[in-house]
Amino acid sequence: MNAVPVPAINAQRLLTDITHLAQIGAGPDGSIHRIAGNKADWAGRDWIDKTMRVEGLYSYYDETGNVFARRQATSGPWLLIGSHADTVPGGGHLDGAYGVIAAMEVLRTLHETDHPVADHVETVAWFDEDGVTPTSNGGLVGSTALTQHPHLDELVGYLELHVEQGPRMEASGLELSPVTGIVGVRRYTLTVRGQENHAGTTPFSLRADAGRVASRTAASLRDICTEVDPLSIGNVGVIEFGPGAANVVPGSARAEIEIRAGQEAALDDIEAELHESVARIAEEESCTASLNRTSAKPAAQFDKRVVDLVEGVCRDRTKACEPLLSYAGHDASVISTKLPTAMLFVPSTGGYSHSNREHTPEEHLILGTQALLESVIRATGMLMDSKDTSLILAA
Amino acid sequence: MNAVPVPAINAQRLLTDITHLAQIGAGPDGSIHRIAGNKADWAGRDWIDKTMRVEGLYSYYDETGNVFARRQATSGPWLLIGSHADTVPGGGHLDGAYGVIAAMEVLRTLHETDHPVADHVETVAWFDEDGVTPTSNGGLVGSTALTQHPHLDELVGYLELHVEQGPRMEASGLELSPVTGIVGVRRYTLTVRGQENHAGTTPFSLRADAGRVASRTAASLRDICTEVDPLSIGNVGVIEFGPGAANVVPGSARAEIEIRAGQEAALDDIEAELHESVARIAEEESCTASLNRTSAKPAAQFDKRVVDLVEGVCRDRTKACEPLLSYAGHDASVISTKLPTAMLFVPSTGGYSHSNREHTPEEHLILGTQALLESVIRATGMLMDSKDTSLILAA
Structure with a gap:
């Protein structure tokens, strides 16, 4: 697999998609109101679903409202990548959305370049991570539902790219951080x-x-x-x-x-x-x-093999890389109880999150997505090999 | 004057009077509601006024509502002794009332025994010390009014006996405390x-x-x-x-x-x-x-000569005597800006005050009143002597 060249993501499409989704549910001040289950949240997931319905890809909702996409006519197992599509009231345009769009970008790039791992990647936009509504029981609704769903058995691992939502990386001059776990x-x-x-x-x-x-x-x-x-x-x-x-x-x-x-x-x-x-x-x-x-x-400790793999990818990309703990909760916390999991952070300017002050420099948004793509390529090989399955990698 | 025997107060009358005044404005739980200006407060001062209208004594209200009493046909100057007649809502039966009744007892004892200083003692029941009502501007109303009144010039000093309202004396095993000032x-x-x-x-x-x-x-x-x-x-x-x-x-x-x-x-x-x-x-x-x-x-520092005199009296009465600061406000604070002033404390059981839990053992109530009487005898001499006046003590 190493012989296959690593494709580059489409940076322009990534940034444009982020801007596009940021307009769905935006208030006059740019803060976003895609509260799980409201009209804007449905519209956001509808946009994700429609965007992934390109030639050769298959997009679908599960019973919970999670939006998945993968190549047509593949039978798994898949490495799952993504994040959540909802926001807090008056939230920012990167929390969740960045990880979802980056995952979409990674799958589309692999698909378009017909990369060997393309058949083994699935994207997800989780329903209701933020847990704002009284019925959401604290959030992490979509990921928690998956842990009880038969589809879980068709997955080999989970990677989530996210903005840090805190000031640590910026304060330390970091560009990429593999995440070792969630407090x-x-x-x-x-x-x-x-x-x-x-x-x-x-x-x-x-x-x-x-x-x-x-x-x-x-x-x-x-x-x-x-x-x-x-x-x-x-x-x-x-x-x-x-x-x-x-x-x-x-x-x-x-x-x-x-x-x-x-x-x-x-x-x-x-x-x-x-x-x-x-x-x-x-x-x-x-x-x-x-x-x-x-x-x-409970604290979540991510799979050391996957974290080390992601760290290897990050260090190949930049010297400004140190592992971090996540001090905020993520869907990865839930999924890590069932599948080998890791996360990847890019910096949040000023540490702001859950507000219209959320910001990450474009070069870091691009760098993070490229690192996710390379992590996917390396992790798919490792996780498919270690999974007790008769399937053989297309490569 | 030292040649004249020191009379003993009428302890039974003191205790009976305290019990009597405690019934005016009392609620079912024994807490007292003689809030300055209310019916019970007027009834309380009326009882004080009537009680002092005995043969040979003269009792009167000033324009503010303070109740004064002294021997008939004396022309001053007088040493003023007393405390306040009002309570906080749900207050106790000793705060203020004890000092008023003790002063009444001292004057009546001196009057009845025809003691030489009897002509130079005036009692007061101050109006509105506690300052509960919106119009009372924080209390100390009666004493503050006196500081502007011509009657002030007819007075040589002020002594106030009070329950401590805190736990210090009981905790230190003290029976009497001359008070050096008010915080x-x-x-x-x-x-x-x-x-x-x-x-x-x-x-x-x-x-x-x-x-x-x-x-x-x-x-x-x-x-x-x-x-x-x-x-x-x-x-x-x-x-x-x-x-x-x-x-x-x-x-x-x-x-x-x-x-x-x-x-x-x-x-x-x-x-x-x-x-x-x-x-x-x-x-x-x-x-x-x-x-x-x-x-x-502001802090009030009492007249050192008068405090020392009171301390001398207390130490003659008991070894369980130490000077104290008062940590609560009193009318003596206001009067001390105009006249040589001191106070005398007896212990408060458990330190309780401003509630129906106010209590001081009877022997301390009696001891305090007897010490007030002896302080009055000694202070009258000293203060009359030091006052620039042509009056000569009857003794």
Whole structure:
């Protein structure tokens, strides 16, 4: 297969398609409202479906609303590539859309050049990744549905190209990043009980200041994360004191705490340290406190062979390449529980995402798509070979 | 005057009068609603006025609603003693009322025993100390009015007996405390601007987390106060993050901060340290922050001669005596700007005040009143002597 020349993607078509899809569901400020299931979202998937109905390709919807496309008259197995077609309300033109259009571009390029792997690639535009509507149960709807679908058995792996949606790559001057996995996310509610008291007449030594437990915990979270795992992060996004008056020592306090790390073991360690810290601070402040986990999304670790393969492709393309963790969720997280999976990031200017400020330089959009194409070529060979199947590569 | 025996107060009458006034404006749970100007408050002052209309005493209202009483046919000057007759909504039976009734008891005891200083003592039940109603402009209405009234020139000093309203005395096993002054109170609003961001995709190093500035400031306030002045205190009673979601790095934060200290210089130093701390933390967190003073009540330092005199009386009565600062406001604060003033505290069980849980053991109520009587006898002599007046003490 290495003897076959690697085709170049059609950069102009890629950019034009991105611009085209960005107009479907766009508001006057350029932000996009393709909320899963709304008219614009249907129109977007219809455009994807129609665009892939070119001579020799076959495009179809599954029962969930995912849009797939592949070469006609192939029987699989296929390497799946793509991303999601929906946006958050007022979202950006690259989140999801870029990965979908890049996948479409890769398949069309392979098809047009009649590349040997063209028969073994399928594109997907996932339905409802963002999970905005009440019925979507947190999103990742289309990819989750596939994990229960017989079509899964016809697939050998999954690759997803995405904008980073954060500022890390730009800050480090990176052009391409193979993604090693997706952080797990755990959320907690900290509830503190102290003793409401007159803030004048009650000396420090006799207070049970619930506010101090919450403040000190919030102030300490960053150190706890960093000491356990330098790649982990945390956030205190909500804090409230009761009763909430300047001259009353808070008798109660509440905070919402979130932690993210690439491994479950790191999440476990941070959680344990946090429990210990809360207990110690509460004791010091003569309060009682409870830290209750309210949700947990498990960390996803991508297939090391596929990640290494993608990293090899990226390093061939640019020296500005370092592996990254994804700190946001993706369909790849769901699919990685069933198929060898990896992702590829290009930088997000300023780190902006989910807004009309989403931007990635054109050269990086092109570079990412070309890297996806080359990853597909290499991965198809590896994954088809390793799959227990009687099929023989056309090459 | 020392040759004249010190009379003993009528302890049974003191306790009965406290119980009696506690029934005026009492709710079913025993909490009291003599809110300045309401029917119960008028009834309370009417009871005080009527109670002092005994043979040989003269009781009257001034234009503001303060109730004064003194011996008939005396021409002053007088040492003023008393406290306030109103309560907060659902207040306790000792706040204000105890000091008023103790003063009434002292004058009646001196009058009945025909003590030489009886002609030079006037009692007061101040109108509207608590400042609950919108028209009361923060309270201290009656005492503030007196500072503008010609009657002020007929007075030589002011003594106020009060329950501590905090837990310090009980915690230290004190029975009596001469009060050296009343803390000044300054309030601030801390306003922080950062950058709202995705809590997953934004690494710690690239955040401008307004919540951390507020949390760290709240966590540091106690150390700042204690380092500047071990007797100062502070409180963060309110804290809020914007937009207030678990997965969003706070782009804004707000906190309400209060500090109290016995000297303006200490308040100035704490304020300066706080400004410095906020600026340093904001810089470290890549945020901007402003700390705006929203109110300031000046500290009151009582007359050292009178405080020393009261301390002498207390130490003669009990070894369980230490001077204290008052951390709550009192009419004595206002009067101390015009007349030599001191206060005397008895303990508050559990530190409770402004509720039906107000309690002081009977022996302390009696002890405080007897100490007030002895302070009045000693202070009248000292203050009459030092007043530029041609009057000669009857003794």
